[in-house]
Amino acid sequence: MITRTPDLEARPVAADLSCIARQFAAIPHLSLRRHDGNVLREEIQLPLTGRQQAGFGGAQWLCTTRVRAVAGRLGTFDLEVTFAVTAGHAAEVGTAVGITCGEWSRNNHGIPQYMSRADRPLNQIMQPGWICERVNLSDWEGTGAVGGNHFGSTWPEVSLMLTTIEIPGLYVQPDTGFFHAFDHVEVTRIRHAEGRLALKLSNPTGFDATIKVLCESSAGRCLPLKLNALFGVRQFRVPAGESVVAEFISQF
Numbered sequence: 305m306i307t308r309t310p311d312l313e314a315r316p317v318a319a320d321l322s323c324i325a326r327q328f329a330a331i332p333h334l335s336l337r338r339h340d341g342n343v344l345r346e347e348i349q350l351p352l353t354g355r356q357q358a359g360f361g362g363a364q365w366l367c368t369t370r371v372r373a374v375a376g377r378l379g380t381f382d383l384e385v386t387f388a389v390t391a392g393h394a395a396e397v398g399t400a401v402g403i404t405c406g407e408w409s410r411n412n413h414g415i416p417q418y419m420s421r422a423d424r425p426l427n428q429i430m431q432p433g434w435i436c437e438r439v440n441l442s443d444w445e446g447t448g449a450v451g452g453n454h455f456g457s458t459w460p461e462v463s464l465m466l467t468t469i470e471i472p473g474l475y476v477q478p479d480t481g482f483f484h485a486f487d488h489v490e491v492t493r494i495r496h497a498e499g500r501l502a503l504k505l506s507n508p509t510g511f512d513a514t515i516k517v518l519c520e521s522s523a524g525r526c527l528p529l530k531l532n533a534l535f536g537v538r539q540f541r542v543p544a545g546e547s548v549v550a551e552f553i554s555q556f
Contacts, residue, residue: 334367334385336360337398352385352401363392382450418453423510426453435460472518472534476501479521479554487515489542499554507542515540521554 334350338361350356356367370384387399418439420430430436436453437460443450473487481496488509494502507513517538542548 331404333402333404334369334387335398335400335402336365336387337400338396339398349402349404357390359392361394361397363389363394363397365394366390435464469532469534472537473513473515474503474505474517476503476517476519476552477522477525477554478519478552482522487513489513489515494549500551502549502551504547504549505540505542506547507544510544512544513542515542517550517552519552 332352334352334356336348336350336358337344338346346361348358348360350358350367352369354369356369358365358367366388368386368388372382372384374382383401385401418426418436420426420432420434420436422432425432426434426436426439430453435458437458438453440449440452445452471486473489474483474485474491476483478496478501479499481493481501483491483493483501483503485491488507490506490508492504492506494504496502505515516534517540518534519538538550540548540550
């Protein structure tokens with residue numbers, strides 16, 4: 305389910321979609337595609353707003369987008385898209401609604417699937433930290449299930465446990481000065497000299513962070529990691545909106 309801010313209730317469709325692009329660095333669009341087997345051979349993308357006309361695959365298309373607020377569900381809306389052939393014949397053309405993600409970085413990324421948070425619960429049942437494998441965007445499970453989600457145990461829990469075990473929040477090479485953040489933290493270099501690297505770890509989110517660090521030398525990175533390599537590594541607790549300074553020494 306695409307979300308939006310409550311003050312968009314009375315705004316036109318274009319304003320809603322522009323808000324999505326600004327907030328999530330993601331631009332929704334219409335797509336007409338032609339495949340050869342499982343290989344994409346041709347595609348055109350159209351703005352996801354109003355009425356769009358295009359010629360593709362031997363036919364003329366009229367694509368209509370409608371957005372309606374969902375009664376009783378603040379911050380959500382229904383997105384209805386109709387693809388119609390107005391002239392010609394489209395033998396093998398696929399239609400889709402897609403999302404183009406741009407300007408993504410270590411400070412702007414997501415996690416697999418949907419997580420219920422204290423400030424943004426998925427429903428009245430799912431507690432903060434509970435994960436759902438999906439949010440229904442269609443009525444394939446019935447008209448009453450649009451926007452619905454599971455509140456039982458699902459595979460994303462295992463996926464995120466593996467992510468926690470296998471991927472550090474921060475990777476550091478003190479001898480070269482290289483570092484890369486995988487977590488939702490901002491990292492800046494303070495100083496780097498003689499195999500020592502000092503970094504400022506800032507947490508711009510509204511949640512406290514515990515950052516696990518994988519620290520090794522440029523030579524050590526050529527060696528295979530041991531089983532459960534992140535067990536026992538250094539961790540830094542950074543409260544919401546605060547920063548800490550950490551120093552790392554070159555190790556093999």
